[in-house]
Amino acid sequence: MYTIKDVAKKAGVSIATVSRVLNKKDRVKEETRQKVLSVINELNYVTNFSAKALRRNCTDVIGVIVPEISNSFYGEIIKGIENKANEYDLRLIVCNGEGNLDKERGFAKFLYDQSIAGMIFIIPCMPDSELVEMKNNQKPIVLFGRNMQKYNIPSITVDNKLGAYKAVSHLCAYGYKKVAFISGEEAEHLYDRKERFEGYIEALRDCGHEVKPEYLVTAPAETINTVFAQLMAVTNPPDAVFCAYDELALGVIKTAQQMGINIPGDIGLVGFDDLRICQYTSPTLTTVKQPTYIIGSLCCEKLVYSIRQPQEGQNVNLLIPPDLIIRQSCGC
């Protein structure tokens, strides 16, 4: 493994010159530049990142904290980030936060201590205040799933309200009159849940339907079978269900099958996220698509921007309008 000294000696220049060639900031006579480059090539020299990082107090690594690495939804986002990061010669450290605040804090602290170039938080559970603190630590950060424009933190969000509105008004337009809403467990940091609920409400109102409290269900995904059964046992049960997450809709499909309820014959169903699995369920699941790969790619792009132009204030939220993907489960 050769060092910059070896290159310098072989090229007959000083190490400073080699460094200059490498970092192409200062000017070097074209002739020497070529000479150095040819030696670098010949020796197959690569710069030692540890030394570089030590000297510059900054690595070429970015970190991302996701809620669940084994979930292909986040997998797609990570893929988007990674590809973009490689374009910019950055490496990616992936951390599996598991939706656990302590884990998340631990990873964030670790990455921060490691003089990482920047971090991406995918649907973080940290409170706003801690994220602001991270930002103030001089490390660029980017968020997905939380709009923190007012704190001057760049972020990307999907227009959850619009997505939910699209989904529910689609159901209504096709004649469903009694649309229930199943959301997952309530949690402070799950803004998407709230926004999707708002979209649901607004769509119902705009379609002239009333919001019935008995159609509103909040429960963890594990209990979906009992919860769905209860929902269907209500007097005057719903004729359609909008689930805040595809995960929940999957549970509904499973439970309905066990109960002998036909989807979409007996009840219409729409989800949110467009997990890959939605194409394979039976019936295939109508859902609101979040463009995961693109989201990842954009997150990374924003981060790189913050890293390279730290002063410029493009710290704005980018709102992505989601699309409704119509499949079988809504019966339309």
Add this chain to the structure above:
Amino acid sequence: MYTIKDVAKKAGVSIATVSRVLNKKDRVKEETRQKVLSVINELNYVTNFSAKALRRNCTDVIGVIVPEISNSFYGEIIKGIENKANEYDLRLIVCNGEGNLDKERGFAKFLYDQSIAGMIFIIPCMPDSELVEMKNNQKPIVLFGRNMQKYNIPSITVDNKLGAYKAVSHLCAYGYKKVAFISGEEAEHLYDRKERFEGYIEALRDCGHEVKPEYLVTAPAETINTVFAQLMAVTNPPDAVFCAYDELALGVIKTAQQMGINIPGDIGLVGFDDLRICQYTSPTLTTVKQPTYIIGSLCCEKLVYSIRQPQEGQNVNLLIPPDLIIRQSCGC
């Protein structure tokens, strides 16, 4: 951000002593040790990894190259690796090889140049020779999906032959007599494909059925619908299908549905891998389970072993026996 010097000064000792306390190799008087630790705690000192890496010529980072990060099969493996890595205070860099030899090479070279502590290759497409070369570069590596015991490289494989054997003999035991085999595209590095085929053959033989060439299909996943249709159009078509990968079985389910063929009524179906999606398809998919999380965890454990005890030769292949998960699609 404090350095070891700050700690030394505040504790009234030399930096060497602080380093000794930190790396707990040399002995330090208990009293000074406590003093140093309390200062470290007070200042919230963390060692600079770049400096450490530079000095020791080795980082606390390991790398993993997977074929597809957005696939939850690999996501689970990564999760297993990551959790185990964190236990050992190692960080993980994830690389998305995309089953592309050049990408894989690029990542491997990069990681190698970065004085990484070790690497894990998940179903690599590199030829044996290059892997041996990596191993000879003094960096510990671990493989999943390729047995390279004879080259003294630690590895983990699933007993594909056994898994396929279990799947096919299960079908035969329940009365299926004409079992077809659909495998994905052929490729040099896909050893699992070959082994699963062997298991298929052996199971048929042991059950007293003959192997019919017209029941053997090799085709990329994208063409599964035409391929399956052709298979069913054969005179005396099969009454069951064993797919070398769940991905293919998913395609079969979809196509069968379109063609009005009932699974398992008209034809039995078994896959291999146990993707999460298998629980949600209709019918749910009987399949051979690979314990992904555990595999990841074991890979990491083996790697750590190689890193910490470089001389010891535990460079053996670990063969994991897979289980058959019986669901609806086989009709048993």
Add this chain to the structure above:
DNA sequence: TAAGGTTGTAAAAACGTTTACATTACACTA
């Protein structure tokens, strides 16, 4: 008490870069 062994600590070199500052080389002007 002197010789020898332990134990605990310090001083300093080294790891491979980047970069501020210093120096040289050269072309041009007066």
Add this chain to the structure above:
DNA sequence: TAGTGTAATGTAAACGTTTTTACAACCTTA
């Protein structure tokens, strides 16, 4: 020809560790 300005390059310090070497200080033991 001397002086000046600029472009090109070199020198050396610094980044924060680990680790080798050295040396005190303190015990044993003869």
